[in-house]
Amino acid sequence: MYTSRRFLFAGLLTAWLIGLSLTLHAAPLQAFENDSLAHIIKQRQGKPFVLILWSLDCEYCQASLQALAQKKRQNKNLNIVTLATDSMTDAQTAALIRQRLRALGMQSDTWAFGAAPAEQLRHAIDPNWHGELPRSYWFNVGGTHGTKRAYSGVLDAAIIERYIGR
Numbered sequence: 001m002y003t004s005r006r007f008l009f010a011g012l013l014t015a016w017l018i019g020l021s022l023t024l025h026a027a028p029l030q031a032f033e034n035d036s037l038a039h040i041i042k043q044r045q046g047k048p049f050v051l052i053l054w055s056l057d058c059e060y061c062q063a064s065l066q067a068l069a070q071k072k073r074q075n076k077n078l079n080i081v082t083l084a085t086d087s088m089t090d091a092q093t094a095a096l097i098r099q100r101l102r103a104l105g106m107q108s109d110t111w112a113f114g115a116a117p118a119e120q121l122r123h124a125i126d127p128n129w130h131g132e133l134p135r136s137y138w139f140n141v142g143g144t145h146g147t148k149r150a151y152s153g154v155l156d157a158a159i160i161e162r163y164i165g166r
Contacts, residue, residue, distance in 0.1 A: 027107055029098055031114030032083055034124045040081055040111075046145045049079035050163070052155070053125070053135040056086050056096055064134040064155040069104040071160045078164060081109040085122075085133065088112035126150060138163040 030036070040051065052068060054061035065082070072078050082101060088094040097112050113121050122129055129135060129150070138149045141163050151159065 027110060029088055029094055030111045031088055032111040032121060033114045033116055034120060036111065036114075037125055040109075041139065044079065044139065046140055047079060048138070048140045048143075048164070049081055050160075051081045051083060051125075051137040051139065053083050053085055053133060053137075055084060055133055056093070056100065058133045060154045061134040062100075064136070065100075065104055065106065067155045067157060067160060069106055071157065071164075072106070075164070079109075080106060082106055082111065083125075084110075084112040085118065085131070086112055087114070087118070089115055 037051075050068070052064060054065055068078075068080055072080060084097045086093050086097060088097065094112065097110070098107075101107055101110055118131070122131055126137070132152050134152075134154060136151045136155060138147075138151065140147055141149060149163065151163070153159075
């Protein structure tokens with residue numbers, strides 16, 4: 001009896017430590033502010049990437065995130081930046097964003113709207129964008145440095161391939 005409790009305790013402790021390790025090694029959720037897009041672009045140094053804008057309450061966004069996650073598993077070079085349009089100033093919302101992305105295996109390059117008003121942040125991304133979701137921006141596609149192509153609507157494998165296959 002005593003031995004089985006020790007094994008149970010050791011197993012629970014191991015599971016807890018693994019969970020803690022994964023949490024500590026996951027990239028933090030970053031606050032997206034007015035100057036964040038310039039930082040994201042500069043950080044990529046002209047390499048192609050997709051910025052996917054989504055929200056917790058947008059069902060179509062989940063389909064787009066799943067399609068991107070699937071394509072990422074097939075193509076490790078696909079550079080994805082996720083930006084939740086939900087405000088991360090609420091701790092519960094931030095936790096839900098992290099949980100959703102973790103379930104998809106998309107824990108790096110994660111952002112959520114910060115303290116600035118949503119209208120300001122949308123304008124900082126694209127003055128012509130009015131908040132429809134899902135929305136994606138494809139940067140430097142086809143090897144053309146400095147390009148930015150916008151797409152509104154659900155992403156599927158064919159649409160993703162159209163942008164990364166150029």
